[in-house]
Amino acid sequence: MAKITLDNLAHSYFSNPKSDNDFALKEMDHVWADGEAYALLGASGCGKSTLLNIISGLLHPSQGRILFDDKDVTQSTTADRNIAQVFQFPVVYDTMTVRANLEFPLKNRGADPKYIMQRVQQIGAMIGMESELDKRARGLTADAKQKISLGRGMVREDVNALLFDEPLTVIDPHMKWELRTQLKSLHHEFGHTMIYVTHDQTEALTFADKVVVMYDGRVVQIGTPNELYDRPQHTFVGYFIGSPGMNVITAQVAGNTAIVHGLKVPLSQAYDNLGGKVEIGVRPEAITLTEGKGLPITIRRVEDVGRHKIIRAELFGNDINILAHEDQPISTEMSHVTFDKDCINVYVNDWLNCGVPA
Amino acid sequence: MTLELRNISKINNGQLHIHATNLTLNKGSMNVLLGPTQSGKTSLMRLMAGLDVPTTGQVFWEGDDVTGVRVQDRMIAMVYQQFINYPSMSVYDNIASPLRLMGKSATVIDKAVKKSADLMQMTSLLDRKPLELSGGQQQRCALARALVKDAGLVLLDEPLANLDYKLREELRVEIPKIFEDAGSIFVYATTEPEEALLLGGNTAALWEGQVRQFGLTPDVYRQPIDATTARVFSDPPMNFLKLIKSGDQIFFEDRQSASATGRLLDLPDDRYLAGFRPNHVKLDKGRADSLEFITKLAVTELTGSETFIHLNHQEDKWVGLINGVHNLELGIALSVYIDPRHIYIFSENGDLVAPAAYALAD
Numbered sequence: 114m115a116k117i118t119l120d121n122l123a124h125s126y127f128s129n130p131k132s133d134n135d136f137a138l139k140e141m142d143h144v145w146a147d148g149e150a151y152a153l154l155g156a157s158g159c160g161k162s163t164l165l166n167i168i169s170g171l172l173h174p175s176q177g178r179i180l181f182d183d184k185d186v187t188q189s190t191t192a193d194r195n196i197a198q199v200f201q202f203p204v205v206y207d208t209m210t211v212r213a214n215l216e217f218p219l220k221n222r223g224a225d226p227k228y229i230m231q232r233v234q235q236i237g238a239m240i241g242m243e244s245e246l247d248k249r250a251r252g253l254t255a256d257a258k259q260k261i262s263l264g265r266g267m268v269r270e271d272v273n274a275l276l277f278d279e280p281l282t283v284i285d286p287h288m289k290w291e292l293r294t295q296l297k298s299l300h301h302e303f304g305h306t307m308i309y310v311t312h313d314q315t316e317a318l319t320f321a322d323k324v325v326v327m328y329d330g331r332v333v334q335i336g337t338p339n340e341l342y343d344r345p346q347h348t349f350v351g352y353f354i355g356s357p358g359m360n361v362i363t364a365q366v367a368g369n370t371a372i373v374h375g376l377k378v379p380l381s382q383a384y385d386n387l388g389g390k391v392e393i394g395v396r397p398e399a400i401t402l403t404e405g406k407g408l409p410i411t412i413r414r415v416e417d418v419g420r421h422k423i424i425r426a427e428l429f430g431n432d433i434n435i436l437a438h439e440d441q442p443i444s445t446e447m448s449h450v451t452f453d454k455d456c457i458n459v460y461v462n463d464w465l466n467c468g469v470p471a
Numbered sequence: 472m473t474l475e476l477r478n479i480s481k482i483n484n485g486q487l488h489i490h491a492t493n494l495t496l497n498k499g500s501m502n503v504l505l506g507p508t509q510s511g512k513t514s515l516m517r518l519m520a521g522l523d524v525p526t527t528g529q530v531f532w533e534g535d536d537v538t539g540v541r542v543q544d545r546m547i548a549m550v551y552q553q554f555i556n557y558p559s560m561s562v563y564d565n566i567a568s569p570l571r572l573m574g575k576s577a578t579v580i581d582k583a584v585k586k587s588a589d590l591m592q593m594t595s596l597l598d599r600k601p602l603e604l605s606g607g608q609q610q611r612c613a614l615a616r617a618l619v620k621d622a623g624l625v626l627l628d629e630p631l632a633n634l635d636y637k638l639r640e641e642l643r644v645e646i647p648k649i650f651e652d653a654g655s656i657f658v659y660a661t662t663e664p665e666e667a668l669l670l671g672g673n674t675a676a677l678w679e680g681q682v683r684q685f686g687l688t689p690d691v692y693r694q695p696i697d698a699t700t701a702r703v704f705s706d707p708p709m710n711f712l713k714l715i716k717s718g719d720q721i722f723f724e725d726r727q728s729a730s731a732t733g734r735l736l737d738l739p740d741d742r743y744l745a746g747f748r749p750n751h752v753k754l755d756k757g758r759a760d761s762l763e764f765i766t767k768l769a770v771t772e773l774t775g776s777e778t779f780i781h782l783n784h785q786e787d788k789w790v791g792l793i794n795g796v797h798n799l800e801l802g803i804a805l806s807v808y809i810d811p812r813h814i815y816i817f818s819e820n821g822d823l824v825a826p827a828a829y830a831l832a833d
Binding site: 156157158254255256285286287290293294297298301312313314315318319320337338339341342343352353354355356357358396398416417418419420423425439440 | 507508509605606635636637638640644662663664665668669671689692702706707708748750769770772773774775776779781790792796801829
């Protein structure tokens with residue numbers, strides 16, 4: 114297992130990039146710790162696959178270096194990097210048995226047959242295919258084939274890193290739970306450095322120790338799921354994490370008060386007079402419906418999504434989402450909202466401003 | 472306007488693919504087909520559309536038997552998981568294409584295209600080619616084309632499955648608004664319980680080619696008629712636990728016992744299966760009559776606002792979804808609490824015997 118260093122790294126698909134816009138991946142410096150599980154999270158086109166391909170060696174960056182531990186691998190081939198990869202769609206040898214598919218990476222490297230036998234048994238159990246080890250891969254469902262791909266990715270214990278590119282896309286929701294949990298417990302057990310690319314926030318947050326949120330070719334925040342949720346560094350993170358995402362409301366902020374359309378909203382921190390584009394971010398979970406206290410809203414619709422209700426409303430002409438508990442009755446008297454002041458973040462030109470204790 | 476499936480079934484290669492199904496779908500309704508891969512969602516849609524002919528039974532459209540009538544001869548629009556647009560045509564021409572095929576006048580086409588584009592927020596993109604659009608916009612283009620025909624029946628087969636999570640979230644909000652205004656019958660296939668809940672309308676829970684239950688979406692969710700439907704309509708999966716009711720006592724597998732109260736008291740003495748959803752697993756006792764179970768904590772997953780806890784209870788694996796962030800030590804014995812009002816009781820073979828009390832409260 115290795116620590117991964119991205120040193121002054123950037124990439125453009127153009128041979129003569131002229132401006133920042135020509136870079137799919139904008140300059141970045143990061144050190145990812147040995148044995149941690151990272152998720153690269155972002156919408157399509159944000160650069161997450163470009164970054165993964167640079168780490169795996171499928172792509173050579175137009176600028177900067179990449180190091181595994183302290184070894185520069187920027188120009189090394191994928192094979193020389195000693196990594197395991199699992200892709201979005203299953204890659205299995207149809208004519209081989211499940212067992213032969215799982216053994217393949219170990220046999221290739223001339224591992225001891227006894228060890229192979231025992232390791233394959235262990236991996237077979239992990240992916241829930243112990244009883245199917247001697248079946249041919251042909252004719253198995255896409256789910257089962259992807260489980261084989263996952264198993265083969267994890268069969269070698271001596272790899273520098275395990276890279277996953279949206280590996281659960283073709284898997285049914287119920288199976289996703291099982292596989293993700295297995296990946297997670299495997300990580301606890303073996304401490305591989307894992308990098309997992311996904312556009313699905315639940316997958317990213319539940320899988321990773323640290324989530325790397327990417328937006329427009331940049332890493333906008335690296336943090337624990339908690340940090341991303343409580344203190345999004347950028348309004349994009351607030352929007353992207355959480356379902357529905359954080360509400361972003363135009364405001365003026367001075368001292369420990371925000372003014373929204375002339376009405377006061379108390380804040381837990383104090384701020385200087387802020388210039389530029391000033392907004393407050395409030396999660397739908399941190400908003401309480403009232404019968405007159407706080408800011409006036411108009412409820413547009415109430416969606417029953419099982420364990421909670423999503424209230425779609427309007428606040429001074431802008432959309433606002435509110436979450437209420439499954440058991441909470443929503444009445445027509447509810448015309449106002451209050452915000453939990455400890456959960457309000459202040460943004461200037463889309464970046465978090467932490468203020469000082471009030 | 473109604474679509475009625477009367478006792479239709481489908482046998483493929485000697486295998487019963489779709490069990491005898493009776494369904495009536497009404498004008499202006501959203502109907503979700505919810506089930507895992509290969510549960511028969513697409514097969515059922517193909518039978519509705521006339522792409523396949525049922526082995527038994529009949530399909531009625533507004534009271535007329537249309538069994539065996541070709542899809543071309545009926546007013547049907549379909550949207551698939553893959554975005555299908557004509558790459559050489561502009562968005563405008565893509566949306567207009569079904570109307571042109573029908574030989575409508577230019578003014579009628581223009582009006583309909585603009586209305587449909589407006590609904591799908593595509594107005595500013597009408598001159599673009601599909602490949603100059605993001606995935607979400609391409610699928611909106613396909614949706615706009617499906618809407619423009621004003622087809623009586625619109626079939627959507629996992630239309631959002633290939634989109635990014637956040638785009639999916641946005642379109643899920645938009646789609647119910649659209650169907651509320653259109654008068655068509657919408658049928659929407661998905662594997663995801665949360666999608667069904669967000670879409671609302673009616674849900675048919677499918678399992679192995681069988682419609683297990685059809686009703687208002689929140690009703691199917693809160694009052695599943697059997698354990699299979701409860702499983703299909705729960706993500707994370709519903710948790711189960713065996714119990715024996717004897718007199719005024721219930722005994723669980725771990726020999727814990729509790730007094731039988733409420734509806735449980737009226738049940739005949741027998742073996743039952745109890746089911747409860749992950750979000751009803753609590754770490755504090757709450758009500759005095761909450762049941763306590765001692766479990767072993769296998770894995771925790773934090774999502775920022777919530778914590779998933781994976782528990783081993785005897786031979787059973789449970790999942791709990793707890794509000795807030797909890798850093799719990801793995802491998803420890805953990806007491807979890809279930810409010811009896813949140814417990815569904817199924818017979819040993821899975822039929823619902825008593826719905827959870829909370830589901831009946833409102």
